[in-house]
Amino acid sequence: MKILRLLSVATLFIAHTAVAQSQSIAMPTTSLATLDASAFQPQSGFAPSSARLVTQSPSGMALYHWSAAALIAANGADAFSSWRQIEANPVIGAQGARFGYSSLVIKSGFAGGSLLIEHVVLRHRPDLYRKMAWLNFASAGGLGAVAFYNTGLR
Numbered sequence: 001m002k003i004l005r006l007l008s009v010a011t012l013f014i015a016h017t018a019v020a021q022s023q024s025i026a027m028p029t030t031s032l033a034t035l036d037a038s039a040f041q042p043q044s045g046f047a048p049s050s051a052r053l054v055t056q057s058p059s060g061m062a063l064y065h066w067s068a069a070a071l072i073a074a075n076g077a078d079a080f081s082s083w084r085q086i087e088a089n090p091v092i093g094a095q096g097a098r099f100g101y102s103s104l105v106i107k108s109g110f111a112g113g114s115l116l117i118e119h120v121v122l123r124h125r126p127d128l129y130r131k132m133a134w135l136n137f138a139s140a141g142g143l144g145a146v147a148f149y150n151t152g153l154r
Helices: 002-024 061-082 101-124 126-152
Strands: none
Touching: 061 101, 061 126, 101 126
């Protein structure tokens, strides 16, 4: 029970830190137009093609990464609180079955699959980083509430 509360507090801390960080950090603004010719010159034995370019990261990328961490933590808390309890979700476990390794694999597959889909979408639409981040925070909050509820059943 103490571990679950610690995970819940950690998830809230991650969410708070991510929001504060995304609002206070200035993103790099270097673009190809502002680079001078020296950035493209060979440096100490490197070929011209290996010159490093500074790219601008999309707005909300840090917030999204923190939200993914919160989602993974909330999934872990939910799995920990459900361990060896009767599973109510028929997709994860059969009727009356207990939450165990097979349920954990299915639950992890859903979480990993959703993050993979988000990754593919964000590669094509980087303007959606903030929206996906808030979706992840909402999901993490829901899973945290379920984990809290599960601890009351023990």
